[in-house]
Amino acid sequence: MTIVVKTMRQERGSATRDVILATAERLFAERGIHAVSNRQISEAAGQGNSAAVGYHFGTKADLVRAIARKHTDQMEQLRVTMVADAAGSTDVRDWVACLVRPFTGHLADLGSPTWYARFCVQVTSDPALHEIMIEQALTSASLQMLVVGLHQCLPGLPPSVRDERSVMARHLIAQICVERERALAEGALTLYPSWDDLAASLIDAIVGLWQATMTHRP
Amino acid sequence: MTIVVKTMRQERGSATRDVILATAERLFAERGIHAVSNRQISEAAGQGNSAAVGYHFGTKADLVRAIARKHTDQMEQLRVTMVADAAGSTDVRDWVACLVRPFTGHLADLGSPTWYARFCVQVTSDPALHEIMIEQALTSASLQMLVVGLHQCLPGLPPSVRDERSVMARHLIAQICVERERALAEGALTLYPSWDDLAASLIDAIVGLWQATMTHRP
Numbered sequence: 001m002t003i004v005v006k007t008m009r010q011e012r013g014s015a016t017r018d019v020i021l022a023t024a025e026r027l028f029a030e031r032g033i034h035a036v037s038n039r040q041i042s043e044a045a046g047q048g049n050s051a052a053v054g055y056h057f058g059t060k061a062d063l064v065r066a067i068a069r070k071h072t073d074q075m076e077q078l079r080v081t082m083v084a085d086a087a088g089s090t091d092v093r094d095w096v097a098c099l100v101r102p103f104t105g106h107l108a109d110l111g112s113p114t115w116y117a118r119f120c121v122q123v124t125s126d127p128a129l130h131e132i133m134i135e136q137a138l139t140s141a142s143l144q145m146l147v148v149g150l151h152q153c154l155p156g157l158p159p160s161v162r163d164e165r166s167v168m169a170r171h172l173i174a175q176i177c178v179e180r181e182r183a184l185a186e187g188a189l190t191l192y193p194s195w196d197d198l199a200a201s202l203i204d205a206i207v208g209l210w211q212a213t214m215t216h217r218p
Numbered sequence: 219m220t221i222v223v224k225t226m227r228q229e230r231g232s233a234t235r236d237v238i239l240a241t242a243e244r245l246f247a248e249r250g251i252h253a254v255s256n257r258q259i260s261e262a263a264g265q266g267n268s269a270a271v272g273y274h275f276g277t278k279a280d281l282v283r284a285i286a287r288k289h290t291d292q293m294e295q296l297r298v299t300m301v302a303d304a305a306g307s308t309d310v311r312d313w314v315a316c317l318v319r320p321f322t323g324h325l326a327d328l329g330s331p332t333w334y335a336r337f338c339v340q341v342t343s344d345p346a347l348h349e350i351m352i353e354q355a356l357t358s359a360s361l362q363m364l365v366v367g368l369h370q371c372l373p374g375l376p377p378s379v380r381d382e383r384s385v386m387a388r389h390l391i392a393q394i395c396v397e398r399e400r401a402l403a404e405g406a407l408t409l410y411p412s413w414d415d416l417a418a419s420l421i422d423a424i425v426g427l428w429q430a431t432m433t434h435r436p
Binding site: 032034035093125127160161163164165167168171172175176178179182186188191192197200201202203204205206207208209210211212213214215216 | 250252253311343345378379381382383385386389390393394396397400404406409410415418419420421422423424425426427428429430431432433434
């Protein structure tokens, strides 16, 4: 009997955590991570106790980390399969697809509206929270393999230019996804009929960017 | 005598406006446009009257427009010269340079730290303020000439792909400049030794992006 009660309590705790995570992600995306307090999240998540966020997650950085982790775990599954398929390829396009499609595919899987792209760009551009995204990237085995695969296709590119273009590709993916996510959320026009079309256009563009002639030696 | 008094008053008014513009731009960049009130700007600008911003500029959108206008006027001067030099060119690179260098050159001219790149991305991504940037772009004769020149170098590209890549190029310029601006403001490491190096790398990448093979027909 004690065990059953415990399990029900744990389930309730887990459901509460899920509601808090989803509410926080939405509020962060719509109003900005710094504009939203833990108390506001607790209230919007229907928690009687305004300290619920703190109780379940700790600090705001811990909450941000938990949201990021939930999504990166799901994207990792998509990426692992793609990277396995691309193994041994010397075509830049295959590796760029492994970079783009797990993100756009995940957004498509979530159904409309999504908030994750807007959440991501905020975390990435925040000096204090930025580390959380690096942490997530460093624990992704498939992302490490992707980077190795991509670099092997571009042997002539100096490491500093690789770093520059890698940052550019990341910004491009994030910003173009944010733009579509926001347009869908607001019922505005989007440039792309689907996440899949967006991915195809992005992959073309990023392949061009990686293969661009280097006129400038850093 | 009346005339002299009036002129001094006007000068004082103009100096007050300049201080308010500079203060608002800094606060917007550092804390977010929506997180900063007109009252806070008035106070930070050393105005005894907390309604000074409203008195000199009107609404927050009017203030944002005035900040944008000040910078776009200065960038327009740089772009007019560059576009005149590029006239008749069929090299994508010349037109991409006209897109990138007026922005990076302007940031370099302002001296460090700058706030304008961070201000720009906020305005561009805000559904309510976004129109202000479009307004500024539409009144720039040199920008219209640049677009025509660029399109003439890329006759095979369908209009929808041109639109997509144009949005991508804009995001790329804005985000890479924001990253350097923020790093300089925080005393952090930057990928680029100077705005000029950043411009050269961006131009290479954006030329690659524009010339990318189109595997996907929209």
